[in-house]
Amino acid sequence: MIAWAHYPYQGRVVLVTGAGSGIGRATARAFLEQGANVAVLGRRPEPLQETVTGFDAEHVQVLATDVTDTDALERTVSAVTARFGRLDVVIANAGTSEPSRIDTFDATAWERLRSVNLDSVIQLARLTAPLLRTTRGNFLAISSIAGLRGDWDQFAYNATKAAVNALVQSLALDLGADGVRVNAVAPAFTVSRLTQERLDDPEFSARLLDRVALDRVARPEDIARAVLFLAGPDAGYITGAVLPVDGGTSASSGTPRPVKATRSPTRKH
Structure with missing residues (x-):
């Protein structure tokens, strides 16, 4: 089991984008473990099938969908409600990242980042808000602490995540009277297929861990x-929140860890 706690998600319907790996896969499986019906979205069906392996087919729906294609996304949302009859929780997790420097950045690169990280979240919210009003449900975006602070060579990615954070806060105001809660989780650097190569670099890994309180x-x-x-x-009275889940990374002002600071004898990546 992913969670220690038990949550009353039996019979609830959850939609997770970017569910073929990483945070999206873990989130989809966590809801399935809690008894939810889960629709998993991603560009390729094979990783999505891996995500739902071991769970009863009655409770899963695999939908190969490009979230940047608004028409396809609309058909996908309709397919979820046709299958399960309702929608209670939407997790906007699909995202992408690439380095960006202002002197070499171009419109094509911006389009790639914006269309996945921001535009798809807006379209998903537009398509699902009427359904979430009916169930007094939840819309939750996977953002990043990159939307709260700057990073070297990542200005475009950070800009998209900052926009997601502001979007969440504004939607929370607009939808709150209808009983719909809108929040974001803001992770720091997280183990995934996309980050593993960097984590395998001992120098980078050591410098990264120097910024993480939980080591x-x-x-x-x-x-x-x-x-x-x-x-x-x-969390019924929490809406409009951007919750850092970052091991204490954003607690730091950026001052380096003292050389003689106490550390764990071993580091777990």
Whole structure:
């Protein structure tokens, strides 16, 4: 089991984008473990099938969908409601990242980042808000602490995530009177297929861990547990929040860790 706690998600319907790997996969499996019906979205069906392996087919729906294609996304949302009859929780997790420097950046690169990280979130919210009003449900975006601070060579990615954070806060105001809660989880550097190569670099890994109070890199399951809580009834008075799930990374002002600071004898990545 991913979560220690038990949540009342039996019979609830959850949609997770970018569910073929990493945070999306862990989140989808976490909801399935809690008894939810889960629709998993991603560009390729094979990784999505891996995500739902071991779970009853009655409770899963695999939908190969490009979230940047608005028409396809609309058909996908309709397919979820046709299958399960309702929608209770939407997890906008699909995202992408690439380095960006202002002197070499071009419109094509911006389009790639913006269309996945921001535009698809807006379209998903537009398509699902009427359904979430009916169930008094939850819309939750997987953002990043990159939307709260700057990073070297990542200005475009950070800009998209900052926009997601502001989007979440504004939608929380617009939808709150209808009983719909809108929040975001903001992870720091998390183990995934996309980040593993950098984590395998000992120098980079050591420098990264020097910024993390808990002295380890996040695992996708760490983020999934926070999502389960925020979308559940125990968080019923939380909306418009951007919750850092970052091991204390954003607690720092940027001052380096003292050389003689106490550290764990071993580091777990």
